Structure formats: C-alpha cells, structure tokens
Amino acid sequence: METTFPRLLLGHAADRPGAAAMREKEYGIWQALTWRALAAMVEQIAAGLHLAGLRRGEHMVVMGANRPRLYATMLAAQSLGAIPVPLYQDAAAAECAFPIQNADVRFAMAEDQEQVDKLLEVRPSCPLLQAIWYDDPRGLRNYGEPGLASLDALMASGAEHVRAHPDFLRTEVDAGQPDDVAAMFFTSGTTGQPKGVVHSHRTLLDRAHAGAEFDKLGPQEEVLAYLPPAWIGQNIFSYAQWLACGYVVNCPESADTVMIDLKEIGPTYYFAPPRIFESLLTSVMIRMEDAGAIKRRMFQGFMALARRVGPALRDGEPVGALDRFKYALGDLMVYGPLRNNLGLSRVRVAYTAGEAIGPDLFSFYRAIGINLKQLYGSTETAVFVCMQPDHQVRADTVGVPCRDVEIQVADSGEILVRTPGLLREYYKNPEATAEVKTADGWYRTGDAGFLDAQGHLRIIDRAKDVGRLADGAMFAPKYIENKLKFFPHIKEAVAVGDGRGHVCAMVNIDFEAVGNWAERRNLPYAGYTDLAQKPQVYELIRECVEQVNADLAQDERLAGSQVHRFLVLHKELDADDGELTRTNKVRRGFIAEKYAVLVDALYGGRTEQFIETQVRFEDGRTGSVSATLRIADARTFPPLRAAA
C-alpha cells in the first residue's frame, strides 16, 4: 500500500471535494465538513505548525475528545512528517508527563481549558514543551501563559503562509513516505511506565484496508466517534479506516449526548467494548421494568423467541416457517423499535473487542437482529488480527485470522502472531521491543489460547496466568472465572488449581441479584454473610458451577479444569482490602495467600471451615468479619470425546 494518510486526504479532496468527511453537532444541528474544507483546514494548520517550527520526525501531542479540528491537527502533523501522539483526555495531569518527556515533545494541541490546565501543570517537569494551542477558547481568555495560543491564531498565521506558498501542502505531503512513522500510541502498562507503540503509515493502513475488505466497507458508511482517540481501537475505526475508505465520521456534541447522537446518526459501522453493550442492555431492561404490563409481556414473549431462533437466523441456519413468521412479527413489533431506540437500526457490522463478552449479552444483540461480531487485536498489531466472518459467529471465539496474518501457538500456550500491522518498536525501549518481537518477526501476544477445529481462535487467558494441573493439563483460571461471572448471580470468582490435582473455586455472590432472587422466594436473610451461606444459595451457585463444568467438558483441552469443589465467600472481594486491583480485577496470588485456610479446606475434603478476616471500611477503620463457610461439591462431567 504505497500511500500515507495525508496523501489519502488529498486524494479524497480531489476526487469527491463536496462529499462530507466529518460531521459535528454544533448548536443542535449536524454541521458537515467536506473533504475540500478539511483539506484546506489541514493545510492552514500544517503551515502554522511549520512556521512554529515543527520538524519532520518530531513528536506532537494531541489531547482531547473526538473533534474535527483535532483530527485535522493529526493530519497536519503527519503532512509535515511529524508524529502525532494522541493522549487520553481523561488522564490525570501526572500521567501526561511521562509521554511528553519520553517523546521530547515541544508542541501540543489541546481541546479545551481542561486539557490546557493539565499541560500547564506538567510543563515545569517538561522543559521542552514550548507551545500549546487550544481548539475551544472558552475560559482561556485570561490565561497569559507564554506559548499558549488558540488554534484560530495558528490557522490565521498558516493561512498567510499558504497564500505566499500555494504548493506548500502538496510539497510537504509528497516528501512523506509510507514507511515513515505515522503515529505513536502509549499503552497503559499495568506495571511500570507506559510504552510508546510506534506505527508507520504502512502498518496502520495495511490493517485498516484488511479490516475494510473483510467487511466490504465503503464510503457510504457512517461512524460515530465517541471513544478516546488515544485508544488505537477508536483511532483505527475513525481515523485510519476513515481515510482508507473515505466514509463519514460523526463527532458527538458532548460525552453526555452520545446516546442521543447515536440515535440521530444511526451508524452503519459500530464498535464498542463489551461494557458499552452491557450498559445499553441494562438501560433497556430497566426501562422495560417500568413499562406497562402489555408491553412487558410482549417484550418477554418475543425476546424468548428471539433468543431461540434469532442467532440461528443470523447464522443462516434452517429455521421453521412458523418461527420465521413469528420472528418477522416480532421484528415489526419489538426488535425493530428496540434497535431504533438503541440507535443501531442501520448497523451493518458491529464489533466488540477488548475483553471477553458474556454469551447472554452477546446473543441478546444478535437475537434482535444486530450483526454483532468479535475481533481480536491489540495496539501492537494495529488492531486487526482475527475477525469473525458473517454467519460464523460464536461468543467464545474471536474469529479467523484476517488477511496476511499468521498465527502460531507456542508450547507454553501463548499465541504468536505474524502480521503486516506489527508495531515497529516500543519508543526508546529496545528491551521491551525484544521481549515481544522475535528475530523472525513473530509477536508474542501474551495471551494464551488455541485455534479450534474450524480454524477460529479462542483466547482463554493471559499467558502468564495459565498454569498446569498436577497431571499436566492446562489450567486457565481467568477463563473459568469469566465463565462463572457471566451468571448474573455471581459477582466475582477465584479459581485455584495450579499444581494441584483438580480445580476449586471461591465465589462471591452478586448481593443485589441474589438478594432479589431470595426475596422473590420469601427467603429471609440478615445481610451479605448470612445470605451467602444459605443452603438454597449454595444450590443456586452449584447449578451455575455445574453448567460451567458441562461447558468445559465440551473441550478436551479444558475438560480437566472442571470445578470439583467450591465455596461462597462471606465477604465481597474489595479493592480496599487489596483483593482486587483498582480496575476490579482479582489479585489471585494475594487472595490465595490471604485465604490459605480456605484453600486448604477445599483440598482437604472438609465440609466447612471457620475463617476470620480483617476488613477495611471506607473511612479507613478496620474491623473483622468471621463466619463458618460451607464447602460444597459440584458434579463434573466426562470429557466429550470419552462420552461419544
């Protein structure tokens, strides 16, 4: 692909000057920005940056939400051969300091007062940072800081230069090559400093095209850009693929209006992490609870039908004529209006990625007729590694390798990837680069998984968390925990079993869901600890565990990981007690240590165990919770092959 982002921009501006490139809702009306107007804007910004002294190969920070003029700034920087570094707009000021220092940034473009304040705050520790421009002048009138100016002023100075040098942009763009560095994305490292992932025009555009071909995307697509542009997912969907395909990117009015804007725009190509789909579903369910009895009955009836036949219809499997008729009726009365309400009625292709999605959540959207699929990728691979083709969609796989991608599973279970979209390096960090890139071009994903019989990739866990049972079988704790957590009654789960004969689990009930369940059964309880130890609750959880076991038994590689024994914890795992990380991930090692008595009891065959735990309250005081926990056995199933 012998092209660069700025060349694509000039191409669109020449071929379809009057077509909309972006839209932004301003003053209640969607205002379109044409490719011609965008190119002119980019030219002025580029000229302004050139006059300010931005050099080829230099990094420039862009910090803010999805705003057309920030996109134009990234294009302007790339036109000059400089490298835009998008930073998260919701990051704290201290977090911005490292990327700015690391990349020797002299120039920054900020969206508004909030971002300017952060940049000014870190400036004392970033002596090189000399100029900051801002898009939205509100509240900044009385800032007398040196080097702070508005984007309008920058463009005005640029316009002057363009008048004197009409060929300025063309000349600069022609000097850029596909193998030049196009952008740098900082990954939020869970440990240590973030790492700058360096991508060239070639790597980003190759993957953008691969994804576009896979789903036959064209210039007619509509996309809503509402996730942080510093995240590579958003950047690929609303920047790289935008320029590759020439479709329209719509910028929401503000973060609070995204749902309204989504409905107004009706995107045809949509991308969101599972949590967004989850909150959408929750809002639907809450509103249905408040609806009248007739509507509620209709919704429940048709949703039951949709769950039964919807996914089959989407996958093109045979469905009986009567069911087809009923589904069509449901589409008219429930699914269609629901899709419209969610703003997803025009969606042709929707993707979710980033983390595992619950099968119920996933199939809900597919059932009501939305072509929701999964993909697999990371910042380092410019997103597209695996994608699910239409009609081959499953909740527990992430699809087949897309164009030019090779996949290999290492002996450790780690997935290795060879792709044209691979990062060049981690910026100024050869050790980290060497850790993930092998000499012959393979990239270590750090994920463990395997290709199933149909050639679909299945991710089971982070490679470093995968252990072995005593008999050598693979033990993927997060995979089991996720399966348990997908049940609404289970909030958290911790699986233990590394180096042991079999797997045991400790479970946290979801107080709200189980409390609700208990109330409907007239089951009295005094509080969390009491409810958790009710025999009926154990029965409820046992059903969940056994269903997970039945699922695991389907796969011979994972059949050994079935949960033999489990207990329900007497307290909720809490970040304040160090049991969860601040992003609510279980700290397995810490928990195994803290609850060593329980682990011993699980493996020692006991039926109950007394435990006393220190807890830290929100105001900093500590107290203790004690209880005698019951330990229950769960049925396990023979592996599928043995049963056949």
Added chain:
Amino acid sequence: MTTTTLPVPGIVPPGPAPATADAIPAATERQLGGVILDVRNISLAFGGVKALTDISFDVREHEIRAIIGPNGAGKSSMLNCINGVYQPQQGTISLRGQNFRHMKSRQVAELGVARTFQNLALFKGMSVLDNIMTGRNLRMRSNILLQALRIGPAEREEIRHREAVERIIDFLEIQPWRKTPVGQLPYGLQKRVDLGRALAMEPQVLLLDEPMAGMNLEEKQDMCRFILDVNDEFGTTVVLIEHDMGVVMDISDRVVVLDYGRKIGDGTPDEVRRNPDVIKAYLGTSH
C-alpha cells in the same frame, strides 16, 4: 445531511460570536467600569410593614455584586424594586443614569435587566429549548401572525433566535436535555435553564435570586462557574442574592448586607466578614 456553507475552518468554534445581529455581545476584558446601577435611599413598605428602609448602594459595570442577609432581611424585595415589580415609596433607582422608579417591569427588561427567580417560574411542560426561546421574546420583531404562519421575515428571524438560544445551551452545557420537558429535569438543571432564559435576553445586568438555593455541593460549584463565566465571557454585570455565605464570599467583588430591611454592611467580602454588625446579624450575640 447539511453541507456547510461556512468558510474554512468549516465549523465555527464556540466563543466569540460572529458578527450576526442579536448574537451574544462580544466578550470584553474583565475590568470594573463606572457605576451602571445606582440605588438611592430606597424605602418600601407594605402597609405598616417596612420591608426596606433607606437603602443605598451602587453596582459598577462588569461587577459581581451580592446582596446577603438572613431570612426576611428584604433581599428579594430589593431585587423586585430594581426589577420594577415593586414600586418603592421613596428613593430612586437609575440604570446608566436613567431613572426608572416608576417603570414597569417590561420597560426595565427593555433597558437590559434580566432576572432569575428563587422559586422557579419556568414552563414545566415545555422543552428546555422553548423555555429559553421565551427569553428572546423582547427581541422578536415579527408579529404573532407572521410567526404562526412562518412567512416573510418570521422564519429568518426564528433561525437567528434559535442560533442564539443554541449558543446559550452550549454555554450552559445542557445539550443532552435540549428537548426534554423542563418539569422532568432535576432541580439543579432547572435552575440552569432559568439562568439560560435570562441570558437569552442578552442583558447588561443580570439579577439572580438565590441561584444556589436547594442545590447540592456539586451543583453549587457548577452554578458558580457559570456565573463567573457569564461575567467573564459576556461582561455581564451580576447582582445576586444568596443565602450561602461561602459561595458569596468566593465569587463576589462587593457585598451588601441587609438585616430587617436596613443596610448593615457594604464592601469587599473581607471587609464584610470582619464587620461586627454582620457577625451579630448572622451569628447572634449573647445577652
């Protein structure tokens, strides 16, 4: 889909208004000007009840001026006098040197004085947008018939007013509720809409009657920011009544203190804070 006819940069950023008529006045540097509103020896009585006795103070241009005092001190009465709702028995009020003791509230509004209300007086069944639009009423030129039929200049005018209203919606960050009936909004947001409607008049002087009453801390902080922004961006002079001493002291340039209808203090927040009469009125004294 609308294709823009705007010149490059294509999208007008919020902020300094373009030179369209009726747009929000261009921003000015924040520096206090001369006296814009002068209140001299005002006395107001309802029958035998003296609400205000011989009150005098002035408000300078671009200033944030607070009127504080305990319950029943006469704060709202004072505002109603300035606003033309009450006619004081004695004294004069002048705006930019123009005396308006005997003016009606409409005339006062035409002079560029807008206000918000302690107990909201919004149209509950109408949307946020329409409520703010009512604030443009004074600036509508075409008659009701033309407006109803949307003919002639009426449509152009409507578009212009709608744009001004949208700028206010943007300014107050209430875009998500643009089309929501006001009655469905939480109280703090209704207060913001009330402020928006007053701003729609493009007032020179903005009278705010307890803008922070009944709000939680976060809503108060938001409202403070909007008041400061209005003052800063549009150069609007603000006269506000407030109960919450903390808020007043933080954002006002000068403060008038009333108690039982009399002025007991006047000066910068620091001066007022040290004034023994004010301390007595607020905290009481031991006898």
